Amino acid sequence: MALCIWCKCVACYFLIGLQFIRIFSLLKSRPVYLLPALDGDMKTMTFLQEVVDILLAYITESFDRETKVIDFHYPNELLQRNNWELQDEPETLDDILISCRATLKYAIKTAHPRYFNQLSTGLDMVGLAADWLTSTANTNMFTYEVAPVFVLLEYVTLKKMREIIGWEDGRGDGIFSPGGAISNMYAMLLARFKMFPEVKEKGMSSVPRLAAFTSEHSHFSIKKGAAALGIGTESVICIKADESGKMIPADLERKILEGFVPFFVSATAGTTVYGAFDPLIAISDICKKYQVWFHVDGAWGGSLIMSRMHKWKLDGVERANSVTWNPHKMMAVPLQCSALLVREEGLMQNCNQMHACYLFQQDKHYDLSYDTGDKALQCGRHVDIFKLWLMWRAKGTIGFEAQIDKCLELSEYLYNKIKDREGYEMVAPVIKARMMEYGTTMVSYQPQGDKVNFFRMVISNPAATFEDIDFLIEEIERLGQDL
């Protein structure tokens, strides 16, 4: 590394040669000679630097439109293309590097400007750096004692997010959880506990038959949560959506009056398939009237609140009792980063705490309110905060705003380009299969209700441009030409 490539004197050649021999012989050695092994420092630095060089090359390639998004192979084929088996004997460091290269060769380039397949796309460089640091710090969010900085940053960031939602002085509570489905489950758990605190000790047998309400276009995690929490999927009442995918408030009110005890309404801010925003103000009025917990699932669309131009779609979110907001989607924070924000302070702690005395000792010498672990369903909790916090510092609030505005501008551009074209629907699965085989771009498809398959075009990738949208349309038409 530290050798001259310009003067090319004999001494340098000699030193370069020595350097190569050193790296070569190191990489033929076993991982057991890395730290914490005695004198493992240099070997470790060389090994990690080799890995980083592989990663840097992959990053450059991922952003290059000339490379394929995907080098697709069927599962059985991929199993045979490499030796993925686990063995008794150790490998050499060189073998480890080979495995890293093979893994990346067959990985999906989710940072590629033409990757539109999921709600989470793109790769932010500051977010990535933050995630590398998080791995290196390798700690756990349960107590201030083992994660002082990260616990403070979670505190600072959740407060900021609550301020943006519009809760006075950013007051309230919240947590970063492993994904939007778990955040939604937390919300349902809190709503139930708020109405029937005895459920924690006595279970559902102490509670009348409950009903939760959400639109027919809502995310499946609402039903999944109801199944897990012992409420049952039949107690999740689906409310009709209008043709643009928004919940119809009149249908909500009608169904609330129909029978079981209403305890939870989940409005969706940005549905998974249509990207529709339920009318939050009208829904919140109904929730207030019937004293039902008002949750906003903004896993996908919640980030629009960062945009002065688009945040009107979330008008009424400040009335929510809880909000799911996933910065790993439209804000392009690396996976995973999902926040649940809760208006009432102390409720999460009361709902979930179990007072484990080995972890949350009450005689500690610092302010225990920073030991946030006992309000979580998890015991150990991954540090998901640092990447969001560092990206926020890097971009500023206005940077996130610009990123979101650009995504919406691209969507509008796409909409205008295809609104008069026809013939996409019926052949989506075949085109998708070809797309993956050619590897040129990736976009998802699905049916909705009685409609047949259609492409679901997601624009959350900060790397995408107008040209990439043009390319996508042309590619879909090219791949579908003979169908």
Next chain:
Amino acid sequence: MALCIWCKCVACYFLIGLQFIRIFSLLKSRPVYLLPALDGDMKTMTFLQEVVDILLAYITESFDRETKVIDFHYPNELLQRNNWELQDEPETLDDILISCRATLKYAIKTAHPRYFNQLSTGLDMVGLAADWLTSTANTNMFTYEVAPVFVLLEYVTLKKMREIIGWEDGRGDGIFSPGGAISNMYAMLLARFKMFPEVKEKGMSSVPRLAAFTSEHSHFSIKKGAAALGIGTESVICIKADESGKMIPADLERKILEGFVPFFVSATAGTTVYGAFDPLIAISDICKKYQVWFHVDGAWGGSLIMSRMHKWKLDGVERANSVTWNPHKMMAVPLQCSALLVREEGLMQNCNQMHACYLFQQDKHYDLSYDTGDKALQCGRHVDIFKLWLMWRAKGTIGFEAQIDKCLELSEYLYNKIKDREGYEMVAPVIKARMMEYGTTMVSYQPQGDKVNFFRMVISNPAATFEDIDFLIEEIERLGQDL
């Protein structure tokens, strides 16, 4: 970087100067010039390399016994020591690097050979490299389509783990979940569904009053899970433990006969405080007799099954219906890495699936059994598999075995050194506070039942040696001398 430090010719000095100016001016620029910005390649590489240099220095320092484990500050003090606030305006790349350095300055050095504070300690270099790669690949475990290699590696690794447990041909099911608490919750959810499949649709109102059983020394996540799932903490019946912390099977049988419908027994393989192993064979006999789901919570001690010398402590685990096993604890895989293994195939899928048609399209062109997302409670799921898989390749099974054997040897050494000493108990919180202020080592303490506070010495750190154990004992005595 690529400049001569030996020949020191004028040309080199000139080039070195240019290089510094280049890096300096780059780092004064905004993150918006990084990829995907046009011509962002070089800037990105320089920035990421600067971050890596900071991380490499931190790693070297973390393993150095001369450095402090912790630079402790009280929450309010830490809040004031740096500007942690989120602002509207972006920062420069240089500011970002300063934030990275500040974050690491106040972080706990969990890799330090004298960090004994939690069940997860140490930092494995191959695991770290794998986690950096995982962040770079930035994808999601829900479908084969977006994570082909990682989905296959999860398949390969879960199969291997089931083989080691002793299930025929490694058959069964499983998932990597965000921590042992969630793995245990999955087990309880499966047990309930197995006995009463109607609970998924109809909720707990369709089910008789249930009872779960676990030892009084078990992890608090069993109760937390019961509260969340609508079973209620009062339905978790605590079984007496003997003086070494093992569940007493006779007490289990007595309590199973007492009333509510028994559906779940969780035996603990390695309790959190004593490290005790419940007698699995005797417990499994009782579960068989009363047809109750037999779960083994081996979050902490499950890894002993990798050791030919110590795996007898888990005799009977092969009879379990489900097993929690956290490689992020004694196997020192970076956080988080927790597996739930399930003997019955297909049960997880039936229990949790919701058939979200936008994600798990049934007309895909590849084998759908690799789309594992619908058997999870999460929708998006972080890639936790690669670090375990790569470490396994690097060490081989025998490498993990040696690591675990060494931890147990150190425990025995500690036990022998302190068994005849007295006077630790009463002053644990004061010594702990001093320990954190001096920053020389970190170990946890807690009470258990009617016993007063004592230090809970965890040995899972692969960097620890006999000398570190000696240091710890001396340090505890030194810090407690005047008490």
